[in-house]
Amino acid sequence: MSESLKVISGSDDIAALMHDIGRRARAAARALAITPEGIKTQALNEAAAALRANKAAILAANAEDVAEARRNGQAASYIDRLALDESRVEAIAASVEAVAALPDPVGRTLATFTRPNGLVIERVATPLGVVGVIFESRPNVTADAGALCLKAGNAAILRTGSDSFRSASAIAAAMAFGITAAGLPAEAMQLVPTREREAVGLMLGGLGGNLDVIVPRGGKSLVARVQAEARVPVFAHLDGICHVYVHAAADLAMAQTVVLNAKMRRTGICGAAETLLVDRACAATHLAPLVTMLLDAGCAVRGDAATQAVDARVTPASEEDWRTEYLDAIIAVRVVDGLDDAMAHIDTYGSHHTESILTEDAAAAARFLAEVDSAIVVHNASTQFADGGEFGFGAEIGIATGRMHARGPVGVEQLTSFNYRVHGSGQTRP
Amino acid sequence: MSESLKVISGSDDIAALMHDIGRRARAAARALAITPEGIKTQALNEAAAALRANKAAILAANAEDVAEARRNGQAASYIDRLALDESRVEAIAASVEAVAALPDPVGRTLATFTRPNGLVIERVATPLGVVGVIFESRPNVTADAGALCLKAGNAAILRTGSDSFRSASAIAAAMAFGITAAGLPAEAMQLVPTREREAVGLMLGGLGGNLDVIVPRGGKSLVARVQAEARVPVFAHLDGICHVYVHAAADLAMAQTVVLNAKMRRTGICGAAETLLVDRACAATHLAPLVTMLLDAGCAVRGDAATQAVDARVTPASEEDWRTEYLDAIIAVRVVDGLDDAMAHIDTYGSHHTESILTEDAAAAARFLAEVDSAIVVHNASTQFADGGEFGFGAEIGIATGRMHARGPVGVEQLTSFNYRVHGSGQTRP
Numbered sequence: 110m111s112e113s114l115k116v117i118s119g120s121d122d123i124a125a126l127m128h129d130i131g132r133r134a135r136a137a138a139r140a141l142a143i144t145p146e147g148i149k150t151q152a153l154n155e156a157a158a159a160l161r162a163n164k165a166a167i168l169a170a171n172a173e174d175v176a177e178a179r180r181n182g183q184a185a186s187y188i189d190r191l192a193l194d195e196s197r198v199e200a201i202a203a204s205v206e207a208v209a210a211l212p213d214p215v216g217r218t219l220a221t222f223t224r225p226n227g228l229v230i231e232r233v234a235t236p237l238g239v240v241g242v243i244f245e246s247r248p249n250v251t252a253d254a255g256a257l258c259l260k261a262g263n264a265a266i267l268r269t270g271s272d273s274f275r276s277a278s279a280i281a282a283a284m285a286f287g288i289t290a291a292g293l294p295a296e297a298m299q300l301v302p303t304r305e306r307e308a309v310g311l312m313l314g315g316l317g318g319n320l321d322v323i324v325p326r327g328g329k330s331l332v333a334r335v336q337a338e339a340r341v342p343v344f345a346h347l348d349g350i351c352h353v354y355v356h357a358a359a360d361l362a363m364a365q366t367v368v369l370n371a372k373m374r375r376t377g378i379c380g381a382a383e384t385l386l387v388d389r390a391c392a393a394t395h396l397a398p399l400v401t402m403l404l405d406a407g408c409a410v411r412g413d414a415a416t417q418a419v420d421a422r423v424t425p426a427s428e429e430d431w432r433t434e435y436l437d438a439i440i441a442v443r444v445v446d447g448l449d450d451a452m453a454h455i456d457t458y459g460s461h462h463t464e465s466i467l468t469e470d471a472a473a474a475a476r477f478l479a480e481v482d483s484a485i486v487v488h489n490a491s492t493q494f495a496d497g498g499e500f501g502f503g504a505e506i507g508i509a510t511g512r513m514h515a516r517g518p519v520g521v522e523q524l525t526s527f528n529y530r531v532h533g534s535g536q537t538r539p
Numbered sequence: 540m541s542e543s544l545k546v547i548s549g550s551d552d553i554a555a556l557m558h559d560i561g562r563r564a565r566a567a568a569r570a571l572a573i574t575p576e577g578i579k580t581q582a583l584n585e586a587a588a589a590l591r592a593n594k595a596a597i598l599a600a601n602a603e604d605v606a607e608a609r610r611n612g613q614a615a616s617y618i619d620r621l622a623l624d625e626s627r628v629e630a631i632a633a634s635v636e637a638v639a640a641l642p643d644p645v646g647r648t649l650a651t652f653t654r655p656n657g658l659v660i661e662r663v664a665t666p667l668g669v670v671g672v673i674f675e676s677r678p679n680v681t682a683d684a685g686a687l688c689l690k691a692g693n694a695a696i697l698r699t700g701s702d703s704f705r706s707a708s709a710i711a712a713a714m715a716f717g718i719t720a721a722g723l724p725a726e727a728m729q730l731v732p733t734r735e736r737e738a739v740g741l742m743l744g745g746l747g748g749n750l751d752v753i754v755p756r757g758g759k760s761l762v763a764r765v766q767a768e769a770r771v772p773v774f775a776h777l778d779g780i781c782h783v784y785v786h787a788a789a790d791l792a793m794a795q796t797v798v799l800n801a802k803m804r805r806t807g808i809c810g811a812a813e814t815l816l817v818d819r820a821c822a823a824t825h826l827a828p829l830v831t832m833l834l835d836a837g838c839a840v841r842g843d844a845a846t847q848a849v850d851a852r853v854t855p856a857s858e859e860d861w862r863t864e865y866l867d868a869i870i871a872v873r874v875v876d877g878l879d880d881a882m883a884h885i886d887t888y889g890s891h892h893t894e895s896i897l898t899e900d901a902a903a904a905a906r907f908l909a910e911v912d913s914a915i916v917v918h919n920a921s922t923q924f925a926d927g928g929e930f931g932f933g934a935e936i937g938i939a940t941g942r943m944h945a946r947g948p949v950g951v952e953q954l955t956s957f958n959y960r961v962h963g964s965g966q967t968r969p
Contacts, residue, residue, distance in 0.1 A: 139886070143910050216909075222931055228920060230930055235912070237942050321942060342772060342943050363965040370967035456569070478960045479646075480573050482665070490658060490963025499968065500660055500959070501652055512667050512751060512956035513772050514944040526942035529930070530908045533920025535793040537800035538929065 123307045130266055131316030133296035134239040138264040141297055142236045146213035148291055153209035153256055156287025160202040160252065163283040167198055170279035171248065178246075178272050191246045191273055201252045201280070204504065208256040211503040214521040215262045229532040234525040236262030238321035241312045242506070243268045243335060245327035248276035254326065255284055255298040257506045261524035266320065268301040268312060270327070278302070315341045324506050324519070329434075344519050346484075346510040348434045348460035349379030351492040354451040354477070355399065356468035357390035363489065364395060364467045365402055370491040371465065373406050377436045379508055380463050380495030384431060385442045386451045389415075392444050400442060408438045415444040431458040448473055452481055459483065461510045463495040484510050484517040553737045560696055560729050561746030564669040567726035568694040572666045576643035578721055583639035583686055586717025590632040590682065593713040597628055600709035601678065608676075608702050621676045621703055631682045631710070634934065638686040641933040644951040645692045659962040664955040666692030668751035671742045672936070673698045673765060675757035678706035684756065685714055685728040687936045691954035696750065698731040698742060700757070708732070745771045754936050754949070759864075774949050776914075776940040778864045778890035779809030781922040784881040784907070785829065786898035787820035793919065794825060794897045795832055800921040801895065803836050807866045809938055810893050810925030814861060815872045816881045819845075822874050830872060838868045845874040861888040878903055882911055889913065891940045893925040914940050914947040 141149075160167070171193040178191055193201075220232040240263045244250040251267055258265035269277035281300035289295050301308050312320060313335060322342045325335040332345050353371050355364045371382035385403075387396045397419045403410055404422050411426040412419070423442070430441040431454070445451045455464055465487035466477040474488040485495050495518070497505025502520030509515045515523035571579075590597070601623040608621055623631075647664040654660065670693045674680040681697055688695035699707035711730035719725050731738050742750060743765060752772045755765040762775050783801050785794045801812035815833075817826045827849045833840055834852050841856035842849070853872070860871040861884070875881045885894055895917035896907040904918040915925050925948070927935025932950030939945045945953035 139912070142912065224929070224931060228924065228929075235942075340770075360965075366967055367965060374968055478962075482569070482572065483958065485959045485961060487961040488963055490961055490966040491968050493968040494658065494961060494963075494966070496968075499654070499658075501654055512665075516956060517959045526946055528913065529915045529947045531915060531917040531920055531924060532908075533918055535790075535797060536920040536924070537796055538804055538921050538923040538926075 120307060123303065123305050124311060126303065127301070127308055127311040128317055128319075130299050130301065131239070131319030134264040134266050134299060135319045137294045137296040138236065138238050140294055141259070141262045141264060142215075144262065144293065148293065149213065149260060149262070150209045152288045152291035152293050153205050153259060154287070155290040156252070156256070156284045157202040157205040157209070159283040159286040159290075160198060160205065160280065163279065163286075164195060164198045167276065167279040167283065168193060168195070170275040174248075174273050174275045181272075183272070187246060191248065191276070193248060193276060197249070201249045204249075205252050205256045208260050208504055208521070211260060211521055214260070214525050219527055226536050227534060228536055231530045231532070232527050233530055234522070234527050237524055237526050239264045239266060239319055240524065241266045241268065241320045241323040243309060243312060243323060243325045243327070243331065245270035245331060246273050247326070248273040248280055250326050251277040251280040251300060252284060253504065254324065254506050255281070257504060257521055257524060259288070259297055261521045263524055264296065265298045266301065266312065266316075267299065268309060271304045274304050310338070313339045326507060342513060343511070344507060344509040344515045344523070346379060346460065346462055346508050349381070349462040349495075349508070350384065350432065350434050350458065350460040351380060351382050351462055351495070352384045352386055352455050352459060352464040353382045353492060354386040354445070354455075354464065354466045355388060355391065355395055356448065356451075356466055356470060356473050357388040358470035358473065359388075359391060359395060359467040360469055361395050361398060365398060367465070367467055367489070367491050368399055369402060369406060371493055372403060372408055372440050373438065374491070374493050376438050378493065380493045381436065382465075382492050383434055383441065384458070385440055386445045386454060387442065388451070389444050389446050396444065403440055408440055410440055410442055412442040413444060416442040434460070448476060452477065455481055455483070462508065463487065463492045465490060465492050484508065550737060553733065553735050554741060556733065557731070557738055557741040558747055558749075560731065561669070561749030563726040564694040564696050564729060565749045567724040568666065568668050568692075570724055571689070571692045571694060571727055572645070574692065574723065578723065579643065579689060579692070580639045582718045582721035582723050582727075583635050583689060584717070585720040586682070586686070586714040587632040587635040587639070589713040589716040589720075590628060590635065590710065593709065593716075594625060594628045597706065597709040597713065598623060598625070600705040604678075604703055604705045611702075613702070617676060621678065621706070623678060623706060627679070631679045634679075635682050635686045638690050638934055638951070641690060641951055644690070644955050649957055656966050657964060658966055661960045661962070662957050663960055664952070664957050667954055667956050669694045669696060669749055670954065671696045671698070671750045671753040673739060673742060673753060673755045673757070673761065675700035675761060676703050677756075678703040678710055680756050681707040681710040681730065682714060683934065684754065684936050685711070687934060687951055687954060689718070689727055691951045693954055694726065695728045696731065696742065696746075697729065698739060701734045704734050740768070743769045756937060772943060773941070774937060774939040774945045774953075776809060776890065776892055776938050779811070779892040779925075779938075780813050780862065780864050780888065780890040781810055781892055781925070782814045782816055782885050782889060782894040783812045783922060784816040784875070784885070784894070784896045785818060785821065785825055786878065786881075786896055786900060786903050787818040788900035788903065789818075789821060789825060789897040790899055791825050791828060795829060797895070797897055797919070797921050798829055799832060799836060801923055802833060802838055802870050803868065804921070804923050806868050808923065810923045811866065812895075812922050813864055813871065814888070815870055816875045816884060817872065818881070819874050819876050826874065833870060838870055840870055840872055842872040843874060846872040864890070878906060882907065885911055885913070892938065893917065893922045895920060895922050914938065
């Protein structure tokens with residue numbers, strides 16, 4: 110890897126470089142598609158070992174990135190996402206091993222049907238092909254996303270943010286060492302070896318048919334650009350405006366526990382609740398305890414008139430608040446007129462990510478789960494379960510809110526496609 | 540429907556019209572997504588009845604289309620695709636009823652997993668949303684594609700070719716009558732009420748987010764344009780360059796039967812074989828009988844040197860022949876050096892549609908089925924089984940060769956998405 114990290118510039122050079130990366134990725138994908146599970150597992154375990162063995166080099170590269178980011182005046186939270194230490198490198202290696210230990214998603218028989226003419230038709234999971242991952246400052250994405258792609262038999266083209274270029278390069282070099290040690294082509298996982306921004310545009314264009322899907326990992330502006338410009342499918346969510354609806358028949362104690370967790374466990378993740386809807390039928394008993402609890406926990410509350418009446422600390426919610434993903438200790442609270450009004454609010458203002466209803470009324474829960482058009486709909490549990498690990502997928506490359514192919518947490522199974530395998534004994538079609 | 544069939548022209552008008560169609564489709568899709576199976580079934584059965592009841596109007600409209608096509612000098616084969624008669628209208632009605640009788644693909648539980656914390660997570664099939672269908676001269680597509688979309692809970696936006704505009708309009712009017720008779724919104728199935736070509740470009744642009752997927756139904760130039768320009772996912776195949784590989788261990792009698800069927804049963808369908816690969820190890824015994832059989836059946840054979848040596852009627856195959864979908868009684872024949880050479884040929888020249896291996900060697904068949912990257916791979920049966928009906932899907936809207944979401948025959952199940960429904964009892968995330 111390292112010899113290709115020379116400075117590359119000039120549009121022609123970048124285009125040639127990127128298309129060459131695409132062609133190499135396609136060739137590697139063909140090899141990966143028929144690689145036995147044991148070799149993929151070995152490659153990832155060797156990669157984890159190489160990450161540990163190269164810890165010093167990775168930390169040295171990261172120190173340069175961090176120093177540059179400081180010189181550029183980046184905020185402390187940004188530096189925190191960028192900075193590695195020994196325990197973070199160990200965590201990266203461990204998560205690569207965790208992916209290695211997952212069941213192979215390729216080759217699963219998804220369905221089998223026997224036809225009256227004796228044909229046996231199987232639908233079998235296959236890799237998707239070449240996955241492009243465009244990320245920002247978190248260098249661990251290099252290893253995490255690369256490992257998930259490889260486990261699913263896909264070649265990965267990884268594009269890191271400029272600020273973590275040295276860290277990502279050092280991690281990618283270690284991964285490549287492990288991958289080639291297992292006999293797989295180094296091109297199974299390629300880090301784009303240039304900081305030139307033009308490379309992103311070329312990836313969004315699909316690299317001449319050699320890029321099958323793009324996964325953006327980063328802030329809203331990155332996701333918005335990828336969704337607007339990509340000529341290939343995108344697995345992503347733009348917003349996570351998640352709602353908790355406290356229905357008329359909600360148990361107050363459960364509602365308090367779940368609402369607090371949904372909002373405050375971690376406020377910066379996409380599954381954090383951003384809007385609380387309280388049914389007017391239980392507002393007299395449930396609204397004040399919920400709002401007071403949130404305020405006392407350090408959460409700012411922006412509410413409608415009914416909510417403002419509950420506590421002087423509540424500030425007025427504007428129309429814009431219902432559309433805002435705060436990713437912070439802020440929540441918008443509204444009183445709604447029953448289940449239909451709650452679902453209408455979610456349909457109007459939501460982002461089709463994750464919504465939860467709290468109720469002891471099974472019929473109301475059934476309607477909410479059947480009718481709310483979000484990737485994840487939840488009854489009597491926290492929205493913060495919107496996570497591939499919590500779903501049992503082992504790990505996720507992200508959460509998708511589109512309706513095509515992958516929806517919800519995107520784990521290794523969602524990084525596969527399928528084909529049909531027809532077993533005959535000489536059948537011809539009449 | 541009929542009142543909207545006035546002449547519409549001017550770019551602003553067309554853009555406004557199409558975006559309005561998109562918004563109405565999205566609203567209808569929301570209603571369809573939660574429509575019970577019985578209502579959808581009733582709507583389709585009412586639509587079939589309306590098609591029969593309006594047979595005279597449909598045939599009169601079709602007669603005008605046919606007259607115009609004749610005036611425009613269209614070929615006889617084109618007129619045949621366009622022309623309807625009583626039995627064809629009856630067949631259209633019957634196929635709408637057949638779709639009505641299929642199991643509802645929406646609401647199926649695709650997977651269920653119980654987590655250690657007691658959460659029960661279901662993956663449940665949901666509609667895709669709004670499906671755009673762009674087709675050419677076959678007016679029956681209006682009913683067939685519209686019925687499949689509705690069965691899967693999707694709103695459909697149907698764009699017919701200019702030459703079948705009157706026929707498609709009459710069919711759409713009958714369908715709308717049935718749909719509204721069942722209480723569903725007429726916008727569940729909208730025919731684009733203008734012949735202006737600009738409408739196609741607007742659909743390819745996605746109608747401001749109100750079109751989720753496009754299915755082109757027609758010739759290669761239509762599919763190529765849609766694939767090149769669409770900003771939304773496309774379910775399609777550009778080519779069906781299907782291969783039959785007669786392996787060294789093929790049974791000659793079976794090979795003759797299957798090859799004849801794969802090539803000659805119907806030469807104009809996408810699953811028809813276009814290239815025959817014969818293993819050098821059995822060429823001495825198998826090549827001549829297969830080639831002679833095809834020639835005697837009226838099939839032109841274009842072959843490599845070994846094939847030309849077999850029969851004077853064989854003409855030389857050029858490099859271009861290996862890449863050609865003849866859709867006619869023509870086949871390209873090549874002798875290959877074993878399984879790897881056959882798979883390399885398919886990978887180089889194929890279209891990832893359907894390929895068949897004929898062999899009594901189970902290990903060779905297993906490798907072919909596992910390693911050939913096509914939507915459908917077949918052992919010891921005809922490639923002409925590449926069809927949703929033959930797969931047991933009831934009907935298909937087309938065959939897709941992309942790896943995203945739908946691959947192979949696209950039936951009602953493939954016109955669905957899914958979401959996750961999480962059943963809790965107060966769980967919070969640690």
